[in-house]
Amino acid sequence: MLEILEKAAVEAGRVILGVYEAGIEVRQKADCSPVTDADEAAERIILRHLEEAFPQIPVVAEEAASAGQVPEIDGRAFFLVDPLDGTREFVGRHHDFTVNIALIEEGRPVAGVVYAPALGILYSGDGAAARKSVVSGGIEIGASMVIGCRMRGDRVTALASRSHNNAETVAYLSEHGITDYEAVGSSLKFCLLAEGLADLYPRFSRTMEWDTAAGDAILRAAGGETLTMDGTPLVYGKRNQPSDVDFANPSFVSRGRA
Incomplete structure (x- = not known):
């Protein structure tokens, strides 16, 4: 396939x-x-x-x-x-x-x-x-x-969206003591995590499932994960959501190996 x-x-x-x-x-x-x-x-x-x-x-x-x-x-x-x-x-x-x-x-x-x-x-x-x-x-x-994803060490490198960064993302990085981060566009952020070139990708602005699915598949195959803010894996095929449109994602954090 x-x-x-x-x-x-x-x-x-x-x-x-x-x-x-x-x-x-x-x-x-x-x-x-x-x-x-x-x-x-x-x-x-x-x-x-x-x-x-x-x-x-x-x-x-x-x-x-x-x-x-x-x-x-x-x-x-x-x-x-x-x-x-x-x-x-x-x-x-x-x-x-x-x-x-x-x-x-x-x-x-x-x-x-x-x-x-x-x-x-x-x-x-x-x-x-x-x-x-x-x-x-x-x-x-x-x-x-x-x-494959790298093992996360004491110094964490994060990725953020170039076009859709927001105050919540900045606050999350600050709260977790992360000062090293790079702005990157598109689903390449998942791929850079999968390649072991960064550790974390928090996303608090709008994404749709087609924005994330392919990169997320590659990240998971490389040993990483994408979790919603309640700690559960991001799921796909979300229809009839009470608080959002079909196929919209909630906030999530993608990461390499802990």
Whole structure:
């Protein structure tokens, strides 16, 4: 399965880079978040790959969901797709935007691919986590390197969102005596934890499940975890929530090995 998810992500990444290089036209969705031609074109590519390879598995994709197109997923495995995570990074000409594809089973992200096309780096995980280079102009996937979370020492390094940092995050870091932190965009924060380059990622501003699922799958495969503020693992497929919209996440903290 991972090979197909990787192929879909890399093909979508080539289209995204084409828009990135040609010029970006930004529009506003109903929730006031930005969307571009790259988001929509990349989603079409990913959906085509998933429908051809796994016609029996429903797909919840960000842009389709925003248009009210959500399949029935109760009691079923399903895919979560964010065709362009970090649209603000993309529009701002940063390089840390990603393509995210994840498989969810019984509320858990069990397989995931995160591709950063501007960096030429592909992360994947489904029991073990790996990092790969994408070469030949974003066409060929290179050799794989197994990655894993590091053991947390006395000096903790945290990651925070570049575009969505807030006072709660700053307060959390201060309360836990964490002074070393770096602002990074998109789901790459999960991947940096999985690669052992940081220890902690607290998130108190809004995320949706398609923002986090693929990176979370890779982090868990690398030996890390994502916990809500009551200490339970973050779950996926959240519908009919009394205090929030479908597929919205609560606050959480992702971390490597304790």
